[in-house]
Amino acid sequence: MDRLSKRHGRILEILGREGTVTIAELAGRLEVSAETVRRDVRPLADRGTLVRMHGAVGLAGSAGEAPFQRRMGENATAKQRIARSAAALVRNGDSLALDTGTTTSFLARALTRHERLEIVTNSTDIARTLAGRNGNRVHLLGGRFGADSGALLGPDTVEAMQKFRVDHAVISAGAISSDGVMDYDPDEAAFARAVLASGRRRVVVCDSSKFCRSALVRVCPLAGIEILVTEVAPVEALAAALAEAKVAVTIAQARPAAAE
Structure with a gap:
């Protein structure tokens, strides 16, 4: 029982720092099986301390309420894999511009051990995750605040982004x-374009559920990006289009399952 109590404390410590974490990520950090983590979080969820969301958990009151937080739980394991792979492209001391999105929020969590990063973002979630860690500096851009995503958007945000080169x-x-x-939102698409224009390296992070789908607003043609980081190889038609546009596709590897 002592060991279980210590693990409960560790789970709450991780969630208190990072908000929403997948079951697979908790299993890896605690060096136990995913099934053990599920057993551990069950009584905490029953008491209302935690909220369970499609393969992930978060602290009650901060997770599972807003639509953005619910989306953090969708395909969370794939997003964690993508985030770790994208984080491997970043060196200590680099500068990054990150737009608002669940996968970029997972990337921010994967960057928490990096040092001396300069981060430009419109996401309050990303800003909270990375500010004050290991000498990191965060530039949170102003604009119209969206309560759902916690993002700043609009013409002022785009104009502010245009002043940076990362x-x-x-x-x-x-x-x-x-x-x-x-993208589905014109303001988010406009900001994403400004982010891409600021970068020496232009990267899209997205899971395979977004493949071969259409949305309201085009951010850019495939030739407007250099790297796609995802968790499975794109289907043949999309793979051919990416190759023609000279986009490098990075397939994120799964982390080996931890044994109890």
Whole structure:
């Protein structure tokens, strides 16, 4: 029972720091099986301390309430894999621009051990995750605040983004197909374009559920990005379009399962 109590404390410590974490990520950090983590979180969820969301958990009151937080739980294991792979592209001391999105929020969590990063973002979630860690500096851009996503958007945000030049411009995507990278919100798409324009390296992080789908607004053609980081190889038609546009595809590897 003592060991279980210590593990409960560790789970709450991780969630208190990072908000929402997948079961697989907790299993890896605690060096136990995913099934053990599920057993551990069950009584905490029953007491209302935690909220369970499609393969992830978060602290009650901060997770599972807003639509953005619910989306953090969708395909969370894939997003964790993508985030770790994208984080491996970043070196200590690099500068990054990150747009708002669940996968870029997971990337921020994967960057918490990096040092001396300069981060430009419109996401309050990303800013909270990385500010004050290991000498990191966060530039949170102003604009109209969206209560759902915790993002700042609008013309002022785009104009502020245009003043920066960064090593890595990283955006999420609502959809990606041979027509290009797309999003559902015109303001988010406009900001994503500004992010890409700021970067020496232009990266899209998105899971395979977005493949061969269409969304309202095109952010850019496929040739407007250099790297796509995802968790499975794109289907043949999309793979051919990416190859023609000279986009490098990085397939994120799964972390080996931990044994109890």
